Amino acid sequence: MTEYALILISTVLVNNFVLVKFLGLCPFMGVSRKVETATGMGLATTFVLTLSSVCSYLVNEYLLAPLGLEYLRTIAFILVIAAVVQFTEMVVHKTSPLLYNVLGIFLPLITTNCAVLGVALLNVQEAHGFIESALYGLGAAVGFSLVLVLFASIRERVAVADVPLPFKGNAIALITAGLMSLGFMGFIGLVK
Amino acid sequence: MSDISYREINANGFWHNNPGLVQLLGLCPLLAISGTVVNALGLGLATTLTLVASNVTVSLIRHWVRPEIRIPVFVLIIASVVTAIELAMNAFFHELYLILGIFIPLIVTNCAIIGRAEAFASKQPIPKALADGLAMGLGFTCVLVALGALREAVGHGTLLADAHLMFGEAARGFGLTLFEEYRGFLLALLPPGAFIALGLLIALKNIIDARLQKRQPAHAAVPVEAAV
Amino acid sequence: MHFRTQTSPHMTPAHNVGQVMRRVLYALVPGTLAMAWYFGWGVLINVALAVVLAVGLEALMLVLRRRPVIPTLSDYSAVVTGWLFALALPPLTPWWVTLVGVGFAIVVAKHLYGGLGYNPFNPAMVGYVVVLLSFPREMTLWLPPMPLSEVSFGPMQALAAIFLGQLPPGLTWDAITTATPLDLMKTELGRNLTITEIRDNPLFGDFSGKGWEWIGNWFLLGGIALLFMRVITWHIPVAVLGGLAVTAGLFWIVDPDAYASPAFHVFSGAAILGAFFIATDPVSASTTPMGRILYGLGIGVLIYVIRTWGNYPDAVAFAVLLMNMAAPTIDHYTRPRVFGQKPPRRENGGTP
Amino acid sequence: MLAATLAISTLAAVFGLLLGYSAVRFRVESDPVVDQIDALLPQTQCGQCSYAGCRPYAEAIAAGEADINRCPPGGEATVLALADLLGRDPKPVEGETKPPSVAIIDEQVCIGCTLCIQACPVDAILGAAKQMHTVIESECTGCELCIEPCPVDCIYMVPIAPDISTWKWPFPAGETQSADREAVSS
């Protein structure tokens, strides 16, 4: 039980995927202008990430490992992810066109959200079991969504601040992310 | 759009639509692997290679792919290319491979690559796609190296240390020590430093752009009027 | 007859931001003097240096940004930032550490966001965390408090140490520095000593570190003065200290030999300074009453968590930055009930 | 090698089938976003955005072809609203924004050629051939499209004078800091 809790603490706070491990940055920067879209993206990513973490675990465990094809991991995982994402995309497009428009190019880009593939690969690297893989995926996604939403609400505030012109927009957003990451450095050591 | 010139392709890749500074794509490796110039260069070249290969392939098959399987096909192509490069690096640049670690397979999900496949290569003939891949890849590498240089210089006070990882033993001496007795500024090497450094680079670009635009009216008096 | 027009209200008392900031400075004086009493001249030199640098950099940024310099400087916010930053430093910190820290505070954390009022993060704490991460050696060079230290530094010696890195002949850094009580508590607990054993160390006083507890009291005094001057409201300080004390109390009751007492936590390190002066920075804190309580509680709990299980013995700065990050979101979800509205209204998009 | 290709291609085939199926199952017909964009445009129908009216421009925005800052009559407010709807960055409006105006026909000069009637996108001009024409002020959107065709140049644009019911409190003068909001970059 403790170890599961530790996995969550570790992925959400200590080794936050975005701010400490540098995974999933493009959507982090791209879909954080408004809190609403950030929340939507967070939910979509949480769904995709957890699902694909589990799926890729299964593929690795029951397809690649028995056949000794570990070197094909990347290809196999990315296929799994792409399928999960494309499926989600079509469902969202059908059910919520506005969300679709807002998430825009970023929905397909969940496929290329490094965090998703990163989780799959790290699961293998750290020899996670089924439940651990699921938790790892979930924790990574929750950590991603958490900082995404916090970041978005800070950005909404910064958007109306008197930021010097050259820094307006992406530059100040990156610096904000840097300062957030600075805060997250405080969690170092929580999980030894 | 369809008759985009090579000059424009280059300008876009290196400056106006640079993946790292403007599109903000491919940020993960950009920030993660820019601790030193050598790492940055290694990853940048690997990425460029992938970008070129994937752009060409995608352009090649652009008429056959159906929209619903477009993304899976693209990533499949990219993943194959990347895995091949990964294996090759493991074999020929083993130490660099170890340092770049998980970020080599993660080139697959470098948003810049799939982004180009989607936005450009899937609509353009092969030569243009190739040029675009090259321009974008090298543009990305430039940013990566600039960021690496900035962080290495500020963080360690050196440049091109560990050059042997990439250029072989002969290059061990390439490294420059910029400041003797430099205590090091760790922040530059830590994650917050990476974010802040990229933010500063983007601001620098904005400043340069603003300067350029200011100078523009002198050259071309006619079309800017609308823009001002 | 013709008149100039202006918008209502047409009468306002004469007040301004500078006044608010000056009050903060007055309230900081007792605690600062107490700190100087226990840790020597270095404290005052640090404060003076940081304030000068802060004001200078602020002026520089204003000139670069083509903003009026004098009216803005007279808001005294840069002075507050510099002063609070300096209070977090060990007494003989080299000058260049102060420079880097103040530089980050004023330039990056404050002016890149547009200056006073716009910064989402507490500038002083950004500066402190930057130097703590970058120069851990310099940032752990604490002296023992006055009654314990064998050597005392005169003002010239302190200046020499800060600006030239020179110690009086015969002394080494190793010999004169010691761990802070929080640091000691953490590392000794890590070696599986019990609290009782640890408290035998001469560094400890009645309920916290010798000297530290008194510094805390003087800052408390200043903080209460701020409350009376209505510069701050009770919500944040009470919530910070309450959150810290309650969390510490819970663990302490379970195992008083492995977890330090609430009093120790409250009176150690920067907890009180943080609760009254740092967490209350209006610009980066939460603004709604309920939000301020949550924000303060968050800081209190995070201080305890990081102090106890993390790597940083005094976690105030990190806790403040982390909650700064959450402040806009907290504000968003803790809007007070508007007059005449029944349930507090949530934004439609809040929880889709 | 055989195992490798077999494994991956099976995987790929399975996903391909799945996606092919869902493409059919979740087909999307129309794009309601166009309506939402169109609702935000001022409907002046002036064509300054270089599209043949507001709706075509809305379609172009939805398709990602056009920027959101091309409508001068809508001004800043429209750009902000569009940016908000589409999650894009607001930009300064392209082209000059003029105060809202209406067209007035100089009835002494008008020769009743009906050319302006054909040009007016909202049928705001009354009159028949060979008769004097007038503009229905409340219907005129101020698009200026009637000015060009008039062979005797008898149509003028007059700005709508502010009155008490349409007067607006001005945006307050800024803080000391923003007194000079010009760029630092220069």
Added chain:
Amino acid sequence: MTEQAHKLHRFHGGLHLPRHKEESTRDPVLPMRIPARLIVPLRQHIGESAEACVAPGDRVNKGQLIGRCDTYVGAAVHAPTSGRVVEIADHPVPHPSGLSAPCVVIEPDGRESWGESRLPPIEDYLDADPVSLRNRIREAGIVGLGGAAFPSAVKITPRPGQTLDCLVINGAECEPYITCDDSLMRTHARGVIEGIRILMQALKPRCCLIGIEDHMSGAIAAMRDALGGDEAHGIRIVPIPSLYPAGGERQLIQVLTGREVPSQGLPADIGIVCQNVGTAYAIYRAVAHGEPLISRIITVTGKGVQHPRNLEVLIGTPIADLVAAAEGYTDEVSRLIMGGPMMGFALQSDAIPVVKGTNCILAASHEDVAPPGPVMPCIRCGQCAEVCPAQLLPQQLYWFARAKDFDKAQDYSLFDCIECGCCAYVCPSNIPLVQYYRFAKNEIWAQERERRKADIARERHEFRQARLEQEEREKAERLARKKAALAAKQDDTADDPKKAAIQAALERAKARKAAQEAEQMSAEKADKEPSG
């Protein structure tokens, strides 16, 4: 007299302000001489403007109807005195914009003759039927004298399904400097009480509460005298603590009854109607004496006038005359404000006339209205939220208004702001907060207007498109028919109608196909892939 004290409640926030009331209450109310010229705006109330029903050159009696208003929310305008109409034209009116609006300008003849114009007094008003009372109030052009100038007849017309619980009479007069209600209560307490009883007759509430700030002891005593105690006829006088803005309708209702008027709602929604004491008195004059609303008490005060005092003024009197009656300006005068210092608006000139809603002319000296310090950025200190009586987050509203994010501002209940100015008063950064809110509200209204206009334009445009298409089609068909006919004529088998019909059908189909193709082509153009 040992009744149990009325239970008072507290509203959120509020301010204790320096009162400055003594200056203008030292002397009794002075009825002003008739000025040389009266400028009577046709719109002095919330709602549609009245229409002039006299012409330049006409002679008018005192109290004669000069502006008719037939809309439901509207109020008639009467001649304040007898004289000659010299012009009906645009003239600057009291408004923050300083813009002009239609006014009737009257040259008094000094005779004050009512002629036929006085309305028949209703003697037995305490038994009269509510409808006739309401009609009288409407005829008399009575609007709220407490500030908003909302037509009183509308306010006291019960809406179906609503029962009235309590009539609240607003004698709070919470703004500094203003003492017109105070003076009114001290001099005409009887009339005020009678007016209240008329209102009660018209509304039939269960109770009536008169809220008066506790420092106005003279007014409270006079009212008690007139009423015959603290409580009589179901009316009760309640002194309330002085706290700005206790006189705000919503705040007063909360203080007196503990109930909150729903946001975006009206007091009527919780069974309450609130009227100002001046309104009550005006109603009494209209019902018992048949006098329309043609004059009122106005405070002229501030260090900018020699002799601050209350004046009884004819509506339409230029402010310069009021100032003259207060013995002129002092050297210190620097700003002229209509209303109180917290909510009033500054005037450009003293040639502007007073209107029904004018309660105070404040000629402020530099010292009274010291210019606020330099405007600094908001530091989120939250003091504004602490004092906001509407429990809003003024600083958030400010940020959104500044960013022109009006949706967010509305989401943060911008329209619940009563513009009381408390937030701006305490703001250490001296931000003109209220102006930001007014700006935002105005913009939102303007956007709504524009939206409506756009909708009409869209409809008309689409209609036109459809019409053009239709015409095009008809033209094509006509052409096709003509061609067919022509072809048929030329054809040998011209009299084969079947063939002609086939021919015509073919033509039509061809035309349709062409049209379709054109459409498709344009659609394709629009469909073209999005650019990079």
Added chain:
Amino acid sequence: MMRNIIISGVLLALFGVVGTALVAFVYQGTAERIAANIEAATLSSLHDILSHEAYDNDILADSVLLSHELLGGRDLRAYRARLGGEPVAAVFTVVAPGGYSGPIRLLVGIRVDGTLDGVRVVSHRETPGLGDEIEVGRSDWILSFDGRSLLDPFYDRWAVRRDGGVFDQFTGATITPRAVVTAVRDALIYFESHRDIVFAPLPDAQPVDAAPAEDAQTGAVQTEALMEASPRE
């Protein structure tokens, strides 16, 4: 409809086939070289401690997994160096549990006579700029162990100066050096008391797989705690 679905599947499969074939082809071409690289990396880190003239056996194959409290953990690999079949030295993987922010992994080389051949840090999470001076690239503190043994200094002075021992601490950091000194001392004690087990010949001559990847792949030390997202966790 159905046709579209099938086309999608087939198309994707086709790309799968081509892509995989390409990768598999490259894999076969590089597999050998990669294995060699991994071996070379491990060897090179061993050679930092052990001169490679000092032994002649296949040291990577001649390794055992040891578990003992004194070594700080379970299943820690030790490599045995033999010259002409005779034991010359052993290189232990040791975990020092008492680091400031987590365990520190070390390689400790001990000659048969009980003297230290050398100590190197494999991975740690100590505070950069403070605790990381144990890395050979940052200071030569770690070299001060070379040639020492349990008797030099005498057993009870195996401690940092602050605790009355002979080893320097760092300014502002005592915990880290203390942990390393203690771990090295314990490894020496373990060696003295378990010499037989350490040098016992492989039970069934089954050479252990030459990919003890987690321990020692490069000479570069991983500072996992603070540095950028660590490539290998």
